[in-house]
Amino acid sequence: MDTNTLDGGFADPVMQSQTAFRAVMDSLANPGTVQALTLGLTPPSSLSPELAAIALTLCDHDTTLWLDRDLATDAVLGWLRFHTSAPITSERAQAQFALTRDPAVLLADFDQGTDLYPDRSTTVALAIQSVSGGKTLTLTGPGIEGSITIAPQGLPEDFLAQWAENGAQFPRGVDLLLVADGQLIGLPRTTRIKEA
Amino acid sequence: MSATPSYNFAYLDEQTKRMIRRAILKAIAIPGYQVPFASREMPMPYGWGTGGVQVTAAIVGPTDVLKVIDQGADDTTNAVSIRAFFAKVANVKTTTHTGDATIIQTRHRIPEKQLQAGQTLVYQVPIPEPLRLLEPRETETRVMHALKEYGLMHVKLYEDIATHGRIATTYGYPVMVEDRYVMSPSPTPKFDNPKMHMSAALQLFGAGREMRIYAVPPFTKVVSLDFEDHPFEIQHFSEPCALCAATGVYLDEVILDDHGGHMFVCSDTDNCEDRRAAGHRGALSGEVLEAAE
Numbered sequence: 007m008d009t010n011t012l013d014g015g016f017a018d019p020v021m022q023s024q025t026a027f028r029a030v031m032d033s034l035a036n037p038g039t040v041q042a043l044t045l046g047l048t049p050p051s052s053l054s055p056e057l058a059a060i061a062l063t064l065c066d067h068d069t070t071l072w073l074d075r076d077l078a079t080d081a082v083l084g085w086l087r088f089h090t091s092a093p094i095t096s097e098r099a100q101a102q103f104a105l106t107r108d109p110a111v112l113l114a115d116f117d118q119g120t121d122l123y124p125d126r127s128t129t130v131a132l133a134i135q136s137v138s139g140g141k142t143l144t145l146t147g148p149g150i151e152g153s154i155t156i157a158p159q160g161l162p163e164d165f166l167a168q169w170a171e172n173g174a175q176f177p178r179g180v181d182l183l184l185v186a187d188g189q190l191i192g193l194p195r196t197t198r199i200k201e202a
Numbered sequence: 203m204s205a206t207p208s209y210n211f212a213y214l215d216e217q218t219k220r221m222i223r224r225a226i227l228k229a230i231a232i233p234g235y236q237v238p239f240a241s242r243e244m245p246m247p248y249g250w251g252t253g254g255v256q257v258t259a260a261i262v263g264p265t266d267v268l269k270v271i272d273q274g275a276d277d278t279t280n281a282v283s284i285r286a287f288f289a290k291v292a293n294v295k296t297t298t299h300t301g302d303a304t305i306i307q308t309r310h311r312i313p314e315k316q317l318q319a320g321q322t323l324v325y326q327v328p329i330p331e332p333l334r335l336l337e338p339r340e341t342e343t344r345v346m347h348a349l350k351e352y353g354l355m356h357v358k359l360y361e362d363i364a365t366h367g368r369i370a371t372t373y374g375y376p377v378m379v380e381d382r383y384v385m386s387p388s389p390t391p392k393f394d395n396p397k398m399h400m401s402a403a404l405q406l407f408g409a410g411r412e413m414r415i416y417a418v419p420p421f422t423k424v425v426s427l428d429f430e431d432h433p434f435e436i437q438h439f440s441e442p443c444a445l446c447a448a449t450g451v452y453l454d455e456v457i458l459d460d461h462g463g464h465m466f467v468c469s470d471t472d473n474c475e476d477r478r479a480a481g482h483r484g485a486l487s488g489e490v491l492e493a494a495e
Contacts, residue, residue: 127228
């Protein structure tokens with residue numbers, strides 16, 4: 007067994023998961039704001055520390071977790087199994103949480119929830135190049151006073167079309183967490199996005 | 203083996219916190235929708251705020267400052283004991299000042315002082331389902347929410363008008379959140395409903411016995427249901443607070459004797475104390491009475 011599997015988790019799981027949760031909560035309650043997500047995690051190399059923080063904070067034996075093929079190395083799967091006990095699924099539509107860094111990700115493939123239980127949709131955490139420096143996007147919707155702009159780099163090419171489709175089926179739809187370099191932007195399904 | 207019992211930070215175990223946290227995130231993503239959660243037994247009976255306590259325990263951290271109010275008051279049994287509970291199990295700083303708090307757990311009031319960005323208001327909710335007293339079956343109310351079928355609620359408000367000449371609902375007055383979900387504001391007086399609309403603070407609702415969590419993110423549309431010819435109105439009081447002379451705040455009636463003597467005082471004790479500290483005096487405040495003697 008690779009001993010690296012056991013290392014690299016939260017040094018102080020109770021307090022650090024609280025810090026990470028508040029960052030995620032604030033990011034979804036205030037879409038477009040950039041939250042800090044630096045917790046000193048050292049997961050196996052293909053998994054970014056930010057994706058790892060989200061998994062360790064929110065996943066456990068009750069949540070199914072999906073990873074894109076590129077991420078799902080033996081080292082990463084072993085590390086996530088040890089630190090979260092979350093069952094890993096290969097079916098996107100059955101995942102409660104998804105970790106990916108695939109710029110060709112298709113949001114519509116994940117669990118969209120049902121009209122009766124829209125809360126059962128997948129929360130997708132997408133690692134991107136940077137939360138700034140990209141094309142400027144204008145966000146409106148709940149949690150935003152007026153409007154706010156973001157400029158993430160490394161979004162899927164057809165992201166705006168995918169996101170419009172995601173929002174059109176409200177209350178169904180996935181929620182998205184964009185992460186890069188110790189930073190986090192939350193996009194709940196209610197957020198409307200336009201090119202600025 | 204340790205001789206004294208010890209608790210995890212904020213009482214709940216980590217798996218329970220994760221479960222509640224996941225529910226809170228989905229609640230924020232679907233404003234006004236009630237997310238089921240696996241409510242735990244707490245060291246207090248259902249009906250004493252177990253839902254609010256679980257929400258607060260799941261979000262609270264060492265840098266938070268906690269305020270707890272019961273019907274606007276910081277000094278009633280429920281508020282005092284919940285504040286003491288978190289001071290003990292989370293070692294969190296507590297306050298009675300609305301402006302100093304980062305988390306305000308409330309039973310049935312919204313503070314008079316306007317809440318700010320970064321503050322979180324946690325409501326204790328007895329019956330989260332606004333349609334429950336009209337339709338007892340959860341399977342039916344769930345379908346009604348899914349179909350946005352709220353005719354029954356309008357019939358109820360109309361029947362109020364037919365019977366009383368006005369909408370007689372005074373607390374727990376139903377609201378429409380972001381034009382989609384009808385939501386119970388918990389049994390707050392309808393006086394507080396306008397404060398929920400476009401509030402800068404995050405509002406989280408926890409119902410322990412009924413196992414539901416719901417949320418209103420900051421800057422979200424919250425509209426009280428009404429009719430064009432019977433618009434929504436809040437309560438108005440004919441006299442100011444007897445202690446601090448505040449007008450435009452929610453007042454409680456206090457009985458003074460058994461001859462019908464009574465006074466109206468601020469429900470929000472922190473707001474009333476602030477005003478008195480700033481020199482405002484009502485008709486029955488000590489200084490005014492002494493001066494009259």
